[in-house]
Amino acid sequence: MGMPKDLNHPGVYAEALYQAAMTGDAVVLAHWLADDPEAEKGPFWKWYIHFAERLMDMAPHPENGFAVRDRRTSQPPKIGRNDACPCGSGKKYKQCHLGREDNVAWKLGSPTPVIRAMATSRVIHECSVDVLDSVPREKASPMVLTEMAATYHGHGRIEVALRLLGEVLEGDRDDPFLLWDYWIARRAEWLVEAGREKEGERFLLDEFDHPRKVEPWQVAQKLAAFYIDQGDTENADIWVNTAMEGNANNPFNHYLKGMLLHYVESWDEAVASYERAEELMAGFREEEKMYMVELVSESLSRARNRQSLEDEDDTVEETSAGETGDSTQDHAS
Ligand SMILES: [Zn+2]
Structure with missing residues (x-):
């Protein structure tokens, strides 16, 4: 038996969403969460399965533009007063968290935008060009489109990368979590890389004259x-x-x-x-x-x-x- 994953930690939560997107199997994911091949025999198995299902509801998938849906397919398991408390203390539920469940780890909340972004960008970077080609672009957020552009770039598909990134930068730039500064630099670099230096120069000069979301x-x-x-x-x-x-x-x-x-x-x-x-x-x-x-x-x-x-x-x-x-x-x- 290892260390159960602490989903209160943003990095672990992001990792869990990533695992959920990659496996698609609640039992495999539940074992991963418990870090225990014998977890099925333990008192918290139904919780691990519940978490696994919830994470899979929320995982970013290419077919919906990596948008994180929240379908809520499973309800938290019922706990009897004399059951083991799902917090893992080893005490009975009635002697532990009964009536004060609000701030414990086993009530899995929705991921924050940062957690979603961490998991989503990891999933996108694992995708092949074929999978990326199949993504419905109208469902993809600007963040997703920029990560897709970077992945295309990594696969040597620079013209597709430039087209995607160009569309995002020419859009309304209303995503407060996107590092616009960073993506402006990448676009200029990629244009030079593609032998389109003049265009890169024009883009930056124009950006300087009409800066949006950057200084x-x-x-x-x-x-x-x-x-x-x-x-x-x-x-x-x-x-x-x-x-x-x-x-x-x-x-x-x-x-x-x-x-x-x-x-x-x-x-x-x-x-x-x-x-x-x-x-x-x-x-x-x-x-x-x-x-x-x-x-x-x-x-x-x-x-x-x-x-x-x-x-x-x-x-x-x-x-x-x-x-x-x-x-x-x-x-x-
Ligand atoms: Zn407890």
Whole structure:
């Protein structure tokens, strides 16, 4: 017997919804929840089955655009006064939670939007192109469409990815949970990747003139990254400064500034900018930091060693290519 899954934990709840979408079998899911192959013999089996059925009601499936339905196919099991309390305390129900059921884990509530999004994006990323092609787009939310776009991109279907993401970004952007800033950056990167640099540039410039759900400095930052990527240091300089004027405390702005100084071999200033970026990242959450820390520390050590950013016989470019869209340097050079 292992550790029963604690569905009060958002990450575990999301994982459970993901498992529900992938298995489609309440008994398998109930065993997973109980983490016990003998769970059927235990006093809480009917609860595990109830949870499993509820989770399956709510799981995101491709045939309804990964929208989370809530069909409520099962009712919580009845508990007798002398039954084991489903909280798992080992006491009788009447001596434990009878009359005070409201805030216990075994009353499975609806997942929050964040939990749904975590589970849904995981399910989408597991889907094959064929499954994604079959998704009724009119049922899919903007969040689902962006995750589908990213998955298509991962499968090398860049034109489909761009079309989907383009539709979402041209829509009304009323989803408060979507990171619009992030998706604007991806669209520009993918356009460059598809050899449509001019379109990428036009998109960002237009976005800067008419920003929606993003700050102008955030778009300026994307423009700076775009021009650095294109080797256009003059424009990059203009946009780094615009981004910096808008937000002098954003680490990525300092990182981009560092890259520009790095290019012109102003070593000490580049080092100072990278160090500032590292300092400012200290306040970030771990998952946000991960990929940036790597980028910055890599560049910082190169600047300290008076090494240029683009060193042909070095692997640095390869390691950062996927994340920053540096692969586009092929087009630029
Ligand atoms: Zn209890």
